[in-house]
Amino acid sequence: MSGLPVPGWAQRLAEDLGAGPHVVVTGISTSGHIHVGNLREVLVGEAVANALRARGEEVRFVFHADTIDPLRKIAPGIPESFEGFMGHSLSRVPDPEGCHPSYAEHFLAPLEEALLEMEMDIEVLRSHELYENGVYTEVTREALEHTEELREILQEVTGRRMPEHWSPYLPRDASGRLTGHRILEHVFEEHRVVFEKEEGFEEAADYSKGEGKLGWRVELAARWKALGITFEPFGKDHTSRGGSTDTADRMAREVFRYPVPGRYEYEWIGIKGRGDMSSSRGIVLLPKDLLEIMPPDALRWMVLGRDPTRRSDLELESGFPRFMDEYHVERGEPFVPFTHLVTVAQTVGNDADAGAEMLRRGGYEEAAEDREKLARDLAYASNWAEEWAPESMRLRLLTEEEAREAAEGLDDDQREYLAAVAENLSAEMGGDEVQDLLYSAAVERGFKPKKAFAAVYAVLLGRKSGPKAGPFVAGLPVEMVRERFSV
Ligand SMILES: [Zn+2]
Numbered sequence: 001m002s003g004l005p006v007p008g009w010a011q012r013l014a015e016d017l018g019a020g021p022h023v024v025v026t027g028i029s030t031s032g033h034i035h036v037g038n039l040r041e042v043l044v045g046e047a048v049a050n051a052l053r054a055r056g057e058e059v060r061f062v063f064h065a066d067t068i069d070p071l072r073k074i075a076p077g078i079p080e081s082f083e084g085f086m087g088h089s090l091s092r093v094p095d096p097e098g099c100h101p102s103y104a105e106h107f108l109a110p111l112e113e114a115l116l117e118m119e120m121d122i123e124v125l126r127s128h129e130l131y132e133n134g135v136y137t138e139v140t141r142e143a144l145e146h147t148e149e150l151r152e153i154l155q156e157v158t159g160r161r162m163p164e165h166w167s168p169y170l171p172r173d174a175s176g177r178l179t180g181h182r183i184l185e186h187v188f189e190e191h192r193v194v195f196e197k198e199e200g201f202e203e204a205a206d207y208s209k210g211e212g213k214l215g216w217r218v219e220l221a222a223r224w225k226a227l228g229i230t231f232e233p234f235g236k237d238h239t240s241r242g243g244s245t246d247t248a249d250r251m252a253r254e255v256f257r258y259p260v261p262g263r264y265e266y267e268w269i270g271i272k273g274r275g276d277m278s279s280s281r282g283i284v285l286l287p288k289d290l291l292e293i294m295p296p297d298a299l300r301w302m303v304l305g306r307d308p309t310r311r312s313d314l315e316l317e318s319g320f321p322r323f324m325d326e327y328h329v330e331r332g333e334p335f336v337p338f339t340h341l342v343t344v345a346q347t348v349g350n351d352a353d354a355g356a357e358m359l360r361r362g363g364y365e366e367a368a369e370d371r372e373k374l375a376r377d378l379a380y381a382s383n384w385a386e387e388w389a390p391e392s393m394r395l396r397l398l399t400e401e402e403a404r405e406a407a408e409g410l411d412d413d414q415r416e417y418l419a420a421v422a423e424n425l426s427a428e429m430g431g432d433e434v435q436d437l438l439y440s441a442a443v444e445r446g447f448k449p450k451k452a453f454a455a456v457y458a459v460l461l462g463r464k465s466g467p468k469a470g471p472f473v474a475g476l477p478v479e480m481v482r483e484r485f486s487v
Contacts, residue, residue, distance in 0.1 A: 004297050004331075006051045009307065010044075013231070014051035017262045020058050022230045024049045025223070025261075027064035030090050030104040032075035033284045034111040036303060036314070037269050037276075043304050044233040044266050046120060061122045062227065063115070067091040067104040068128035068213045070170075070178045075107075087177035089213075091128040104128075114287035118296040130226070132210035137191055139222035139256065140207045143168040143214055144186050144193065146255045150218055153254065157247045171195050171205035171212035178212060217244050221251035225258040233264040265309065272313040285314075293320075293384040295376070298327045318390045336367045338381065339393065343467040345382035346395040347475060352378060358475025362431040395461055397476075400483065403459045407487035414455035415487065417445055421456075422485035427478040435470025459484045 006014075026045040028038050042063065049061040070087045074080070078096045085093040090104035100106040104126070112124055130136055143150060150168050155161060165182035171193055172178050181195040184202065191208035205211035214222050223229065238244045245263070252258045270276045271285060290299050293316075302323065305312035315323050321338035328335035336344075336359060344362075348354035352375040356368035367374060385394060398406060407415060421441050425434070442452035456473065457466045460481075466472065473481055 004300060006054055007047055007304070007306075009309075010047035010051040013048050013262065013264055014055065017048075017052065017231060020052065020230070021060070021228075022049075022052050022057055023060045023062060023228045024052070024231045025062045025064055025227060025229045026233060027066060027223075028111075029066045029069055030108045031066075031069065031071065031073065032107060033286060034107055036285045036287055036290060038111075039114075039287045039299075040266055040269055040303050040308060041233050041235065042115070042120075042122070043300055044264055044308050045231070046122070046300075047304065048231055048233075048262075048264070049121070062229075063122050063124045064130075064223065064227075065104065065108050065124060065126050067102075067108070067126040068131055068178075068210065069216070071103065087179055089128055089172070089176075089178060091126065092176065110286055110288050114291060117288070117291055118299070127213070128210055131207075131213055134208050135226050136214065136219075136222065137208040139226045140169060140214060141188050141191065142256060143218055143222060144183070144207075145188070147183075149255050150251060153250045154217065154247055157250060158242050167195075168214055168218040169193060169207065169212055170215055171203070171207075173197055173203055180215070217247045218251060220244055221248040221256055221258070224248070224252055224261055225256045229261045231262040231264075233266055236265055236267060239263075239265050267309055267311045269303065269305075269311065270313045272315050272319065273317060290316075293380050293388065294324065294327075295380070297331075298324065301327055301330070316388045318393075320384060320388060334366055336364045336377070339467070340364070340471070341377055341381040342385050342389065342393060343395060343472055344475060345378045346385055347397065347472070348378070350375070350378065350382070358471075361429070361474040362471035392465075395466065397460060398462050398484075402462060403484045404487050406458045406462050410455050410458060413445060413447070414451065417441060417447060417452055418455055418459065418485035418487070420444075422482045425473075425478055425481060425485075429474055431468075431471030431474040433470075434474040435468070438469055438473070459487065 024045045026041045028034055028041070045061060049059050052059045068089045068091060071082070071085050071090055071093050074082050082093070082096060091102050093103035095101065095103055095106040097106060100109055108124075115122055115124070144167070147168055151162050151166050163180070167180060167183045169183065170178040170180055173181065174197070181197060183193050183195050185194040187194070190206070192204055192206050194202055194204045197203045213219065224232070234245055249260045252260050268276055287299065294302070302314060321342065324338040325335065340362065344355050344358050348358060352371050355378050356371065356374055359365075359368040359374070421437060424437055424441070429437070438452060438456065439449060442449050453469050454464050456469050457463050460466075
């Protein structure tokens with residue numbers, strides 16, 4: 001569960017929903033990567049569910065994975081041979097990489113793992129199981145009985161003419177495809193439809209056993225009733241005029257006689273400098289990728305933003321350290337500035353004890369105490385440095401030999417300066433003291449600080465500039481610094 005306070009907008013939505021019990025749903029197709037943009041929808045649902053729970057309501061929070069949906073488009077990177085599975089349920093198409101039981105599971109599993117890591121109080125339901133277990137049986141029967149009314153609503157709202165033999169139900173034929181066949185007979189006592197496979201050939205499907213599904217626009221309204229849904233967030237693609245919520249609202253009221261659930265329309269998110277997130281265009285960032293660089297609550301805060309009805313661009317590159325610092329300020333907790341963690345992480349690798357020592361000498365004693373948290377924070381920082389940091393923030397300590405080569409590029413004054421610093425450096429010095437030493441040794445020689453610090457960075461990092469020198473040098477083993485400075 002999230003440790004963040006419930007945001008104001010979620011509070012207001014919950015107030016509008018009235019008394020429960022409540023079922024909050026979010027749903028996403030499992031036909032491709034479920035990216036961070038999709039996570040925004042889940043997080044909107046979570047915030048509203050939490051707001052309802054906070055006032056004592058009974059709440060079921062559900063993720064409806066559309067696993068029975070037919071394969072319509074081959075996701076980028078999937079072999080062309082999968083064309084042969086077009087129209088087959090995603091739960092019955094093999095995993096293109098062979099690591100999961102099906103195509104649907106291949107794309108659903110990483111999301112499920114991320115939700116688990118985020119300790120989200122959510123039930124993941126697979127639509128093929130809901131159909132197989134009879135959850136959709138009653139609403140399918142109703143839909144079949146009201147075929148004409150549903151068809152009329154579709155035509156009126158979308159302005160498109162539906163085919164003559166349109167049916168709300170797509171039975172699975174013997175080849176495994178879910179398609180809009182002409183329904184010849186509906187035997188409702190047996191939940192069975194007989195349909196025309198092709199002229200003169202009949203097949204049958206039992207809709208209480210998952211042998212087909214409702215068309216997606218009808219399914220949206222039917223799902224509200226089948227699961228007793230009271231709230232569902234939507235992206236703006238669904239809520240446009242004539243879109244799927246327009247048809248579903250009328251179908252719910254006029255055919256299924258079910259009240260339209262509370263609604264919230266959220267905006268897209270993008271990645272700053274890279275554009276909108278989209279599975280079909282290949283700009284994909286998975287929730288689990290971001291859990292590599294920040295804790296779950298920071299991810300929640302980043303993806304929701306201050307107002308999910310507004311577009312937001314995730315700052316993952318140069319703006320990320322500031323985001324992380326603001327996140328800690330928001331939570332009112334003491335923290336080490338992220339840029340400093342990045343320096344420490346790149347200096348000590350995954351040695352948390354060395355990291356603690358470096359932080360202690362840099363003046364962050366409190367942060368050094370909880371080793372487990374420190375190890376996690378260092379991992380976030382080093383993963384970020386590797387994946388997202390701008391070149392100017394990437395650090396690598398030179399080897400002894402590289403340092404010797406770098407020293408050859410310095411003038412005699414600079415080398416003498418480094419030697420003088422090395423002589424006065426001691427292991428007891430903290431970051432401020434080392435900073436003072438670096439300054440005073442420069443002043444004694446009549447150097448501009450820039451010339452002095454350039455020498456420091458040159459022999460340690462092979463660069464002209466770097467992180468604040470005092471805490472950085474203080475954090476390194478003193479013997480190593482002496483060696484690098486005495487060349
Ligand atoms: Zn897989």
